[in-house]
Amino acid sequence: MTEPGDAHRSVTAGREGARGRANVKLQDVAEEAGVSLATASRVLNGTSQVRADLRERVLAAAADLSYTPNAHAQALAGSSSKSVGVVCHDVSDPYFAAIADGVMRTAADHGVLVMLASTFHDPAREVQYVAMLRAQRARAILLIGSGYEDRDWERSMCAELDPYQRTGGRVAVLSRHRGLRVDAVLPQNREGAAALARAMLDLGHRDFGVLTGPRALTTASDRLGGFVDALAGAGVRIPPGRIVEAPFTRAGGYAAATELVRLQHRPTCVFAVTDLMAIGALAAFRDNAVSVPGDVSLAGFDDIPIVRDLTPSLTTVALPLDAMGERVMGLALREPAARRSRVERVAGEVVLRASTAPPAA
Amino acid sequence: MTEPGDAHRSVTAGREGARGRANVKLQDVAEEAGVSLATASRVLNGTSQVRADLRERVLAAAADLSYTPNAHAQALAGSSSKSVGVVCHDVSDPYFAAIADGVMRTAADHGVLVMLASTFHDPAREVQYVAMLRAQRARAILLIGSGYEDRDWERSMCAELDPYQRTGGRVAVLSRHRGLRVDAVLPQNREGAAALARAMLDLGHRDFGVLTGPRALTTASDRLGGFVDALAGAGVRIPPGRIVEAPFTRAGGYAAATELVRLQHRPTCVFAVTDLMAIGALAAFRDNAVSVPGDVSLAGFDDIPIVRDLTPSLTTVALPLDAMGERVMGLALREPAARRSRVERVAGEVVLRASTAPPAA
DNA sequence: CCGTACCCAGAAAGCGTTTTCCCGAACGGT
DNA sequence: ACCGTTCGGGAAAACGCTTTCTGGGTACGG
Incomplete structure (x- = not known):
């Protein structure tokens, strides 16, 4: 009773099912439903009106064959x-993790898929990943915490980004970027660090140390700059040797703090430009029997969730990380309203916790 | 002096450049280089020998036009x-972050792109994401910390995974999965929890409490089961009400621990099936003036990096999270050697730190 | 010196969709 | 009852690339 065509089809399906190598395509669905390719497509996309019975047949066939569009x-x-690219330094950094939360949520809300790339702090890799994302024709590319003060890097980055944007790709960054004309979510690093400096001055501190990140990263240089300048405004100078540069990691903070501990004349207050570095510093101080905040006050920046749970809890400049993630993804997904790039500034708020106190007399 | 064709080309390029809508394709590169499409493709892929001068011309043209293959x-x-899909519960969970590090590194080593999906603890979303990843024709799909004990979920998951695997897709999971025939990296949750139970018994504890995660997740049920069974083996029973179920989050741990604190007769030792929950518990104990380990000993599971830095540092069952990430991605990328699924077991090691001590007399 | 073999470049056939274009049928208006 | 519309479905082109197939040259051996 089955038609020859049907018989052939089922035999094929049987063999393919057993063998494995076979992808069911729209053509198959159409044949199974006895309609044309075009009609099947229209049903599945709801592009235009299709007679009810035909629609039913197509839907049934698609379900039957477990069809998944390519x-x-x-x-x-x-x-x-439907996909956007996200480039970060390090997925295991709690700073990124907190931001990623907002990014992923917004992506899910818009039904887009996220392609994630981790540069492991290598600027060259960053450019390379942008190229891959470009090849994937990502609808947008997000650069989280990028932003190097480096002419060469800037040039090669622009060489990738320019043609990408020219062909309709959207780029959004979360950090200060000099040479790039892109949408940005910009934490007020200078202002936040300055506010923190003033708060520490108010506490009575005059001897400061800073643990900073790679000088080439704008996040590091802005926070350091804001802190130093605010101090200078109050007539306080940080002697050379009291500003230690290290990677943006716990280990970096540990190493830098250890260096500071070895100093002849120790500062009474240490600013780590990143909470993660502050965590490392806290451990270094503990290991060297330096009490916080008894011997030295310690402050960080970011307010990653965990710092509330440390002992002592960490004074820091709080950034709305989750919301920042939301907004940078939102920027990337929104239609390019204006010709010019949009910049959303987000303020940091000084949160005084247990890790800071007036200096010991 | 320019040929008509060239003139036309440059005019077009100019207009397109100004307008934006234009993607340079292989055809353009080929024309620019004065070779055929096929030759251009061969040069760019190094598929077969091409005369040196032609190769040069193609390469130059590609660079000139800033060509990116689609x-x-x-x-x-x-x-x-060249892409694999990774599905997790929550990107901001330090447990996932630590694993993701290994995953991303391995992916980078193999030159594959990672498509990341976060389910936000919603099983339905998980199935839905697998479908999306299937549509993207991901070379492999990784399920991190999935594994529900739920017939319905299992069925719909299999409905997605089966056709995917049949068409050559590879699936690797990091957790116990009953109904799925897939490669797996399997932390020995039962054994680890049992070892921890014995260590706590050795310390002299007899009154236990457990903060566990959603019962449907195998990770939670295995760890709880291993702990309870080991205790039972030593003749120790946990009274009802001392096992509190809560989400796998800091907040969950906080809430569950608070519940425990309100009990008439408090346990002397609390096991949180996850470090993250233990962190919440630690905060709850602090807020309720319960000293750890003075009043109650606290232990976790996973050894996420941050627990070393807590005060007191957390006793836990250490898992090589980074290596687990590497291995699960490695499993997914390796050619399917055997017909049957490979399972790599990874052991947990009890690490005694400051949060546990003998019970107060 | 001619034939055979080989190597490299070009033409063209897909890959699985969407979408445009076109045609037949059904319907309504006069 | 006839013509003009409208509406829904099918054929086919296009998307940008890889890859097979084919043909024309060159080098070599007989």
Whole structure:
């Protein structure tokens, strides 16, 4: 009773099912439903009206065959692309993790897929990943905490980003970027660090030390700059040797703080430009029997969730990390309203906790 | 002096450049270099020998035009796909972050792109993301910390995974999965929890409390089961009400521990099945003036990096999280050697730190 | 010196969709 | 009852690439 065509089809399906190598395509769905390719496509996308009974048949066939559209073919034909690229330094950094939360949530809300790349703090890798993301025709590219003060890097980055933007790609960054004309969520690093400096001055501190990150990163240089300048405004100078540069990691903070501990004349207050570095510093102080805040006050920047749970809890400049993630993804997904780039500034708020106190007399 | 064709080309390029809508394709590169499409492709992929001068011309043209291959077209034509999907519960969970580090590093080493999806602890979303990843023709799908004890979930998950695997997709999980025939990295949750139980018994504890995660998750049920069974083996029973269920989060741990604190007769030792929950518990104990380990000993599971820095530092069952990430990605990328699924077990090691001590007399 | 073999470049056939274009049928208006 | 619309479905082109197939040159051996 089955038609020859049907018989052939089922035999094929049987063999393919057993063997494995076979991807069911729209063509198969259409044949199974006894309609044309075009109709099947229209049903599945709801593009235009299709007679009810035909729609039913197509839907049933698709479910039967467990049909999944080939996103590559869709992207190629339709030139839409439901995916965005996100580039960060290090996925295991709590700073990024907190931001990523907002990023992922917003992405999910918009039904887009996130392609994630981790540079492991290598600027060259960052450029390389942007190229990959460009090849994937990502609808947008997010640069989280990038931003190097480096002419060469800037040039090669622009070489990638320029053609990408020219062909409709959107770029949003979360950090200060000099040479790039892109949308940005900009934490007020200078202002936050300055506010923290004033708070520490108010506490009575005059001897400061700073643990800073790689000088080439704007996040590090802005926070350091803001802190130093605010101090200078009050007539307080940080002697050379009291500003130690280290990677943006716990280990970096540990090493830098250890160096500070060895100093002849120790500062009474230490500013780590990153909470993660502050965590390392806290450990270094503990290991060297330096009490916090008894011997030295310690402050960080970011307010990553865990610092509330440290003992002592960490004084820091709080950034709304989750919201920042939301906003940078939002910026990337929103239609390019204006020709010029949008910048959303986000303020940091000094949160005084147990790790800071007036200096010992 | 310019040829008509060239003139036309440059005019077009100029207009497109100004307007924006334009993607340079292989065809353009080929024309610019004065070779055929096929030759250009061969040069760019190094597929076969091409005369040196032609190769030069193609390479120059590609660089000139800032050509980027369209990954969708490549995937469609070649049916390779340099991307893998990773599904997790929550990107901001330090447990996942630590694993992700290994995952991303391995991915980078193999030159594959990672598509990341976060389910926000919603099983339905997990299935939905697998479907998306299937549509993207990901070369492999990684399920991190999935594994529900739920017939319905299992069925719909299999409905997605089965056709995916049948068409050559590889699936690797990091957790126990009953119904799925997939490669797995399997932390020995039962054994680790049992070892921890014995260590606590050795310390002299007899009154226990447990903060556990959602019962449906195998990670929670295995760790709870291992702990309870080991205790039972020593003739120690946990009274009802001393096992509190809460989400796998800091907040969950906080809430569950608060509940425990209100009990008439408090346990002398509390096991949180997750370090993150233990962190919440620590905060709850602090807020209720319960000293750790003075009044109650506290132990966790996972050894996420931060627990070393807590005060008191947390006793826990250490898992090589980074290596686990490496291995699960490695499993997914390795060629399917055998027909049967591979399982790599990884052991947990009890690490005694400052949060546990013999019970007060 | 001619034939055979080999190597490299070009033409063209897909890959799985979307979408445009076109045609047949059904419907309503006069 | 006839013509003009409208509406829904099918054929086919296009998306940008890889890869097979084919043909024309060159080098070499007989």
